[in-house]
Amino acid sequence: MNQTRRFYSFRSSSTLVVFVTLVVVFSIFTPNHIFINERNIAALGKLFPDLGIIALGIGVLMICGEFDLSVGSVLPFCSFIFAQQMIADFSPFVSFFVSLLVGAILGLINGIITVKTKMPSFITTLGTLMFWRGILYVWSKMMPMSIRTFVPSGSPFQKLMAGNLNAYIPVQVIWFAIFAVILSILLHFHRFGNWIYSTGDNRDAAHAMGIRTDLVKIICFMIVGVLCGFSACMQSVRLGSFAATQGVGFEFKAISACVIGGTSLRGGIGSMTGIFLGALTIPIIDNGLILMRVPVFAISAFIGLATILFVLLNNYIERKTR
Amino acid sequence: MxxxxxxxxxxxxxxxxxxxxxxxxxxxxxxxxxxxxxxxxxxxxxxxxxxxxxxxxxxxxxxxxxxxxxxxxxxxxxxxxxxxxxxxxxxxxxxxxxxxxxxxxxxxxxxxxxxxxxGKSEERAGYMIGLKLFQTAKEKGIDFSKAHVAMPVEVPGANYGVIRSNGIKRAMAEFGITSSEIIDGGGLEMTTVEQRETSYLLAHPETTFSITNTDSPPISIPVGISLTAQLRSI
CATH class of the missing domain: 3.40.50.2300 (Response regulator)
Known part of the structure; x- marks a missing residue:
């Protein structure tokens, strides 16, 4: 009984239980158990990290007590910069670092506006979501750009960003795991992680303890920006193209993933394990339901329902274990 | 001057x-x-x-x-x-x-x-696409008796998508194809589109033809190439 109570005292435990349940249900009930077919796992592994990597950063920021809705625009903006650099004859590696730098700068801008003006980050980043998308549309004229000639299939950069480790493990999964481990160490085994939790839980108290809360928040915004830059390059290389519609809707999907993973909307609560599982859960629900031949038009309804149920479940478990 | x-x-x-x-x-x-x-x-x-x-x-x-x-x-x-x-x-x-x-x-x-x-006639556009595709398939010896046509749409319920699908269905009827489904392609965000269509094709191995109902070749072409490469590789 005590062990059960101890297990549920971990906030991500409910996410783990539901995640395992989903995997078991989909594995058993999908026709010919296609959910655990290596072809399906490989396809999932190639596609979900685009959003998953961004969700990891959003989770850290939410623990710090802030939101970033601008990811839906920062991603295509970085993708555009990446494509532009290569068209201007820079190597893919140089273009990649420029894209990360631009992501960091856009995160820095979000952070500075939020902490200096005391404006809620929901408003700041809603503004920058629209602002950067508008700038992108004017600058790119919404015209797609092919980058396949600069990053041909089989080239070192293509293999690094969108290749396969072996026949069934795409490198995108490895990148997702690497970022999850790095952020997990940062969040749970480093002093900076304590600062993030303290800032998100009670900013005034954290400030009184000598934590530079403004700087902590700005760095968290920059982490999200850098991850957007990385995801932008990864997605563009896979598709061989830049399109102005990249990232549309990612902002709410990333927040949903974090909420499903047990991250509090009020800050100060959450874990990398939960965010990791949350980032996996949304694509699994989407994939599993389609494989179970649920009408595709109903998928959004199920994901919306799942988000609400996860929050209710987390609240229930929290009350019970208190 | x-x-x-x-x-x-x-x-x-x-x-x-x-x-x-x-x-x-x-x-x-x-x-x-x-x-x-x-x-x-x-x-x-x-x-x-x-x-x-x-x-x-x-x-x-x-x-x-x-x-x-x-x-x-x-x-x-x-x-x-x-x-x-x-x-x-x-x-x-x-x-x-x-x-x-x-x-x-x-x-x-x-x-x-x-x-x-x-502009084009939407119904005729769908019909001509279907006609060309099914004719080519027939020449390649594909069996139509169990054929299934998937029609992902970028904007569910959009008038043009519905009318174009009707044209495709008219062509299907001429070739005796009876099974089809219009599916929500997931909008215009490329990863979502790719994820939806990959899952659908894995869940419906009977799918013989997939005709994406979109006005956006800049989106559908890269997604199509990536999807095809992925399905080939896996």
Whole structure:
């Protein structure tokens, strides 16, 4: 009984239980158990990290007590910069670092506006979501750009960003795991992680303890920006193209993933394990339901329902274990 | 001086036109806008394009705003069979010529009073795509008795998608194909589209043909290439 109570005292435990349940249900009930077919796992592994990597950063920021809705625009903006650099004859590696730098700068801008003006980050980043998308549309004229000639299939950069480790493990999964481990160490085994939790839980108290809360928040915004830059390059290389519609809707999907993973909307609560599982859960629900031949038009309804149920479940478990 | 004289000689000098579309983030409209600007430049007139992000109410507002500016003509995407009947009549009554482009009323001139329509017939477009695809498949010896046609649409419920699907179904009937499904392709975000279509194809191995109902080749082509490569590799 005590062990059960101890297990549920971990906030991500409910996410783990539901995640395992989903995997078991989909594995058993999908026709010919296609959910655990290596072809399906490989396809999932190639596609979900685009959003998953961004969700990891959003989770850290939410623990710090802030939101970033601008990811839906920062991603295509970085993708555009990446494509532009290569068209201007820079190597893919140089273009990649420029894209990360631009992501960091856009995160820095979000952070500075939020902490200096005391404006809620929901408003700041809603503004920058629209602002950067508008700038992108004017600058790119919404015209797609092919980058396949600069990053041909089989080239070192293509293999690094969108290749396969072996026949069934795409490198995108490895990148997702690497970022999850790095952020997990940062969040749970480093002093900076304590600062993030303290800032998100009670900013005034954290400030009184000598934590530079403004700087902590700005760095968290920059982490999200850098991850957007990385995801932008990864997605563009896979598709061989830049399109102005990249990232549309990612902002709410990333927040949903974090909420499903047990991250509090009020800050100060959450874990990398939960965010990791949350980032996996949304694509699994989407994939599993389609494989179970649920009408595709109903998928959004199920994901919306799942988000609400996860929050209710987390609240229930929290009350019970208190 | 010489160039001014040339500019004054352009056939549409001093005229002003509006292009009212349902489009939004879609790269398709970026290409159309560029074409409109090139044409305006060539003919010496001015043109502005209105985008509405598939929001019918907003598109109606954009048309009303365009009419209020009293342009010399309006090109309108007629993406609904009833919503545009009165606004078009009102604009014509105000002396502004309105033509349909890209999408038309499914009943043509009998359904909407627009002066003319420039663009494809959606039903015929679907029919011709289906015809060509099924004919090629027949030549390759594909068995139609158990064939299944998947039709992912970028905007669920959009008039043009429904009408185009009807054309595809007409072609299916000619080849004796009875199984088909219209599916939500997931919008215009490429990873979502790819994820949806990959899952669907894995869940429906009986799918013989997939005809994506989109106006956005800039999105569907990279996704299609990636999807094909992925399905081949896995």
């Amino acid at each position: 010489g160039s001014m004289a040339f500019a004054q000689g352009k056939p549409a000098e001093g005229l002003y036109f509006r292009l009212v579309t349902h489009g939004g983030d879609d790269p398709f409209w970026a290409v159309v806008q560029q074409g409109a600007l090139d044409a305006a430049n060539e003919l010496g007139c001015k043109v502005d394009i209105d985008l509405a992000g598939s929001d019918l109410a907003l598109q109606q507002k954009r048309l009303a705003e365009a009419v209020a500016q009293k342009p010399n003509g309006i090109a309108l995407v007629i993406n609904d069979d009833t919503a545009w009947d009165k606004p078009v009549e009102d604009a014509l009554a105000a002396g502004i010529p309105v033509i349909g482009i890209n999408n038309d009323d499914s009943k043509g001139p009998a359904g909407n009073k627009r002066l003319c329509y420039i």
